[in-house]
Amino acid sequence: MARAPRILIVSADIGEGHDAPARVLAAGIRAERPDAEVEIIDGLDAMGSLVARVVRDGTEIVFGRLAFLYDLEYWLVVHFPPARWLAGTLMYLVGGRGLLHAIRAFKPDIVVSTYPGTTDVIGRFRLDGYLSVPTCSAITDLAALRYWAHPGVDLHLITHPESTEEVRDIAPASRIEWVQGLTSPGCLDPFDKREARRSFGLPEEGSVVLVSGGGWAVGDLIGSAEIALQVEDSVVVCMCGRNDRVRAEIDARFAGEPRVRTVGFTDRMCDLLAAGDVLIHSTAGLTVLEALMRGTSPISYGWGMAHIRTNNREFARHGLADVAQTP
Template sequence: MTPRILILTAGFGEGHNAAARALAAAFERCDPPARVAVFDAFAAASPRLNAASRQLYLSLINGAPRVWSRFYAWIDDSEFIQRRLWLFHREIGVLAERLRRDPPAAICCTYPLYAFFLQAIRARGVRLPPVYNVVTDSISIHSLWWRAACDGWFLPNADSADVLLRAGLPPTLVHVSGFPVDAAFRDAGRQLAPPDLAHFARPRVLHLVHSGTRHAEATDHALMKETDWDLTCAVGRDRALRARLTRLAARRPFPTRVLGWTDQIPRLLMTHHAVISKAGGATTQEAIAALCPMIVSQIVPGQEEGNYELLRRYGVGALATSPAAVLGSLRAAFADRGRVWAQWRAALWPLARPDAADDIARHVLGHFPAVSTLQPLSPDAPEPSPVPRLARAAA
């Protein structure tokens, strides 16, 4: 019998979708392959509201980060979501119908609200398969990730697992798997590497420009003035910025590429010495998997703080929030034939888990067939007590 796996994601931050895609591919690579569906209940329930909510989210994190930080912390400290699930009645409804129409053998959630939605569906007396949370944050993990019951949690690193263990989750349910990344990091990681700086190779610098990245164009202008580095700028779907940088790159007599949207990020990360980027969950974890030290140019308060904290704890890369600071960090890393850069790269080895998606898939399928340890609730049963929130200071 071919197991059916349902992966639940949402478009509020690219990390959730990136993890979902990597997981889906891993389940399909299994022998025998699982039948996988990736589902976004927010997009399915209210496409226009979802699009507007995503735009508001981007506007807040990019244009009003302090407002976003206060909102993020308030939700973290309160039980607003748990007590007002009726606000998500459309999303819960389409998810319940999806489960009725095509019952899965297991559910993997890459967005934290789904565990609450599933808890509400269980409260209607519905028996569910095992439910797993695949946590896409590091260290500064929002309490929504653990306040609803699950059959297991997959964490990107041991430092993040410690947060959930201190919150009171059973150790048997907390698994340090790594962050699910594209299989290219596993398959090509042994063949692809940047040239050896110790043998006087030219450093290769990659700049990933995300929506709302501050000082992006000024940083690229400064980078293109450097004569000792090869440069690649990937600007996504910003056509106007790509056109301006392409004109500027044409006047630079050194190897320079300006890319738009590309599906070659894994190869770029594995063949460059350093990447400049905001501390997004997917980008940070992909840089780790590629052993590519990261210069963090921007941190969104809340979820991205822990991503940089992970790098800081392990002595990898630098925080540089201005063009001058970015250049200074790179010069220091590449000096003396890349002595500091080599230390950064070596420090990434303990964190890199390019097999994470496959490990998660094997774990989930290794328990198939199975039933959830979370039993259905009668409609008049009290809501289960939430897992206690760990004080943020303890993290």
């Protein structure tokens, strides 16, 4: 009898865009192979407290108050190869030992990464001969894939077929597969819009506009809600993820306005998208794809910088989402 496969999934709690597909992937593997041993680890924690603090805390601060620095950092990485090399090499040298130790401790048959920062390090492990088992990158963005894809990674899973060319340019010898199974479960299931609305206490008639800033609720959610309220008889649902502060700010701003609702993190994203007519989203990623799967029209607005700007351009080019010309 064949030995049960051991699959290690490396993620990072930067919003929900990496942890959520990691959980979905793990559940899918267990459903297909109940005997499989699947473990999810946080790659930043494995790299050590210094890397975790700098990346996790630094990202949250930059996203919130110093967004221009994020834009500058992205420009340097994309347009100035020495900066890209330095960023990747520092992560590799400072955090690589801890991550490699965590991988070897699990003794996996394959390593899957859902976070581009760890994908880059794992790809380097393969090229440098430190990792002998196959590696896989689960890519959930449409574009700006410089760290999502790596020539040392054996298999790249993409959620948009339009990503193939960019991944091939970065990792020409790798295997590339367009897949389902990284989005929230049930997004392709049949649904009744009225029933979906009733389940969230939303009116069955009129327009429902969903506003999302991802797991960290970044971007101009309040501005999006104000614009959406201009649509007659519309109801606005602001999805605030795990950011209680932003949710409280929105509740305070629209106190007494019955047409604005807020929700926190939900594992019923597909049901909520089924209830909506339009999704205004600030951070690109899987939520846009899930909206398309549910027949909800996505609009990208509110945080058009760095890799989001690149994804927005590709959304528009491929006709996948409307993109507001303001932030």
